[in-house]
Amino acid sequence: MICDLHCHTKLSDGSLGIEDIIAQAQRTGIDWLSITDHDTMASFSRADVLAERAGVKILHGVELSAWDKDRNSKVHILCYAPAKPDRLEGLCLKCCEIRKECSKEMIEKVMEKYPITLESILKHTTSSKSIFKQHIMRALIDYGYALEFYGDLDRELFNPKVGSCYVEREYPDVNFVIDLIHTAKGVAVMAHPAQYDNIELLEELAKKGKIDGVEVGHHSADENYRSELRAIAEKYDLIQTGGSDFHGLYNSVPTHLGSETTAKEELDKILKLASKNKTV
Numbered sequence: 001m002i003c004d005l006h007c008h009t010k011l012s013d014g015s016l017g018i019e020d021i022i023a024q025a026q027r028t029g030i031d032w033l034s035i036t037d038h039d040t041m042a043s044f045s046r047a048d049v050l051a052e053r054a055g056v057k058i059l060h061g062v063e064l065s066a067w068d069k070d071r072n073s074k075v076h077i078l079c080y081a082p083a084k085p086d087r088l089e090g091l092c093l094k095c096c097e098i099r100k101e102c103s104k105e106m107i108e109k110v111m112e113k114y115p116i117t118l119e120s121i122l123k124h125t126t127s128s129k130s131i132f133k134q135h136i137m138r139a140l141i142d143y144g145y146a147l148e149f150y151g152d153l154d155r156e157l158f159n160p161k162v163g164s165c166y167v168e169r170e171y172p173d174v175n176f177v178i179d180l181i182h183t184a185k186g187v188a189v190m191a192h193p194a195q196y197d198n199i200e201l202l203e204e205l206a207k208k209g210k211i212d213g214v215e216v217g218h219h220s221a222d223e224n225y226r227s228e229l230r231a232i233a234e235k236y237d238l239i240q241t242g243g244s245d246f247h248g249l250y251n252s253v254p255t256h257l258g259s260e261t262t263a264k265e266e267l268d269k270i271l272k273l274a275s276k277n278k279t280v
Contacts, residue, residue, distance in 0.1 A: 003032040003262040005059060006078065006191065006215065006243020010127035012037035012063075013134050015248035017127065018046050021257070026054040028258045032267060034061035034243070036078055036191075039095040040129040041085050059270070062088065063191055064181070065095045066174040068201045075174050075190065075198050078215065078241070081274035082186030091180055095171055096130045102167040103131035109165035110136055110157060116143055133158045134250040150252050174201065178210050185277040187270050189213035189241050194221040199228060206236035212273060217242020217260040219253050239269045 008014035009021055016024075018035065025033045033056050035043045041062050051058040062085075064077045082088060107121060120139040125131050137149045137158075146153040157165040181188040192215055193199050205211040216229045217240075233240045242260040 001031045001264045001267075002029055002258055003264065003267045004030050004243050004246075004258050004260070005032070005034040005061065005080070005241050005262045005267070006036050006063070006218070006260075007033065007246040007257060008037055008063075008248075009035055009043060011040050011042050012128055012130065013132040013247060013250055015250050018043055019050060021246075022047065022050045022054050022056055024257050025051075025056050028256070030056060030258050032057045032059055032262075033257075034059040034080065036061040036063040036243070038063050038130070038132075039065055039092045039099070041082075041088065041092065042129065044085070059267075060085070062092070064088070064091065064177050065099070065171040066177040067171040068174055068198065069170075071201065073198070074168075074171065074196050075201060076192065076196070077174065077177050077181065078189040078191045079181045079184070079186040080189065080270050081277075082181065082184040083274070083278045084184045085186075087184040088180060088186075091172060091177065092129075098169050098171060099130045099132070102169055103133070103136070105167040106133065106158070106165050107131075107136060109167075110140070113157075113165070114140060114143075114145055116140065116145075132250075134247075138249075149250060174205075175210065178205070182277075185274075185280070187212045187239070187273050187277070189215055189239060191215050192218040192220045192245065193229060194218065194225045199225075199232070202229075203232055203236075206232060206238060209236075211238065213239030213241055213266075213270070215242065216240045217262065218245060219255055219260065239273070240266050241270075 124135040124138045178188045241262045244259045
C-alpha cells in the first residue's frame with residue numbers, strides 16, 4: 001500500500017490543481033493521499049469527490065504555520081483528519097493574512113529592484129489563498145531575470161538570513177496551534193523538522209505528550225537525521241509519517257508524488273487516533 005501524506009496544490013504554493021494531483025496519484029498507484037495545503041482546508045470537499053472517482057482514498061489534512069518562541073523560529077504542524085475543521089478556520093485565516101502582509105512587503109522590495117508589475121505576480125496566485133515567494137520568483141522568471149526558482153537570485157532576494165527582500169513575521173505559538181488541532185479533534189504531526197531545525201522542540205513537545213507524530217520521511221532529512229527522529233518517535237511512542245511534500249513546478253528539489261511514503265501501520269495509527277478523537 002502506497003500512502004503519501006504530504007502534498008500541495010494551487011490552493012497554496014503548488015503549481016497543479018486538485019484534479020491534476022489526484023489524477024497523478026492514480027497513475028502512480030497511490031492508495032492513500034493527503035492534500036496538505038498551507039493554512040487552508042479548501043481542498044477537502046472537492047478532493048473527496050475526485051478521489052472517489054479515481055479510486056484513491058483521501059486523508060483530510062492541512063499544514064499549519066506556527067512559531068517556536070523559545071528559539072524564534074518557524075515550525076509547521078500537519079493536522080490530519082480533523083473531525084471539527086471549522087475550529088481551525090480562524091487560525092487559517094490569520095496565518096494567510098500574516099503571509100500576505102509579508103509577501104506584499106517583499107513584492108514592494110522586489111519591484112524597487114526589478115521592473116515587473118504587481119499583476120505579473122498576482123496572475124499566478126488566482127487559486128491560492130495567499131501569496132508565496134514562489135509566485136514572485138515565477139514573475140521574475142517570466143521576464144528573464146532568472147532561469148530557476150531556487151538559484152542565485154532566490155538566494156539573493158529570499159534567503160531567510162541574508163535575503164535583501166525577505167520579510168518574516170511570527171506565526172501563532174506552536175503550543176496554541178497544537179492545542180487547537182486537538183480541539184478540532186485532529187491528529188497533530190510535526191512536519192519536516194530538518195527544514196527548520198525543530199528537533200529540540202520536537203523532543204520538548206513529545207516529553208509533554210503534546211504532539212502525536214513526526215514526519216520522518218521527507219527529502220530535507222538525511223539518513224542520520226531520520227535515525228534521530230525515529231529514536232525520538234520510538235522513545236515517546238509517536239506516529240511516524242512520510243510524504244513527498246510535492247509542489248510541482250515549485251519543488252525546491254526534484255520530487256514526485258509517492259517519492260516519500262507512510263507505512264500502512266502508521267497510517268492505521270492515525271486513523272485509529274482520529275476515530276478515538278471523535279468519541280472524546
